[in-house]
Structures are given as C-alpha cells and as structure tokens.
Amino acid sequence: MSAGLAARSVLLVAVALLLVVGCRRAERCATCGMKIDTASPWVSYVTIDGQQQSFDTPSCAFAGWRKAGARGGQARFREYYSQEIKPVEELRFVRGSDVIGPMGPDLVPVSENAARRFARDHNGAPPQSAAELVGGETP
DSSP states (O other): OOHHHHHHHHHHHHHHHHHHHHTSOOOBOTTTOOBOOTTSTTOEEEEETTEEEEESSHHHHHHHHHHTTSOEEEEEEEOTTTOOEEEGGGEEEEOSOSOEETTEEOOEEEETTTHHHHHHHTTOOOOBOHHHHHTSOOO
C-alpha cells in the first residue's frame, strides 16, 4: 500500500469517527428540553417508573416528578457547597435565594446541616425537605 493511500485511509477513518461522536444525541432535560451538562452545579436525577431521568435544574426535576404522579423511586441532586451528587433524603431545598440557576431563580439543594445557614446568608426562604415541596411524597 502506498504512503498516500495509507494516509487517506487513516484520514477517512478519523473523519468517520468524528462524525459518529459529533452526531451523538445530547441528553436533554426531561421537563424543559434544555441540554444537560453533567458537570453543571444544577444537574439533578430522578428515577421515574424505574427509569433514571436527567434534569437541568432542581425545579425541573420536581416538576417532572410531580407530572409523573410521584411515582419516583430515587432522586439525587448536586449539593451546593460540596458539589457532590447526594440522595434527596440528605438535602433541604431553599427557594428565593440570591443564588441564580441557569434558568433564573431556582431551588438550591443544600445539605441538611448547612441549609439554615445558607438560607440566612443568601436571603432565601426557610429550607424545605423534598416531602414538603411535593406534599408528603419523596422521590
């Protein structure tokens, strides 16, 4: 095989791989359709009817969960201070703070032991559990 033919073959394979990777469908929020950035400080996950769904913000996650009729099994959110994905049972949510999400004011997930301090420091409403936000059921 000539060097020119080998170089063209390698180039063709590289272009094909780039097209496959570039054409991959981006994951989108199950509520609003915005592209999901898994590194975002706002990304949230709720299991609904046995399927994990991704959301771009906590507000979208709760909206999706309510729309599904509270059939969720597990929910996980990125905690504000640690930036770790944590189960909903370990978190409290603060509304109306001066911390703004990608789509404007949002619920801010904060660990249970830091939630009151966060609400006070960021002018938010008193922290609420997921059960309080959705009327007794937790995802």
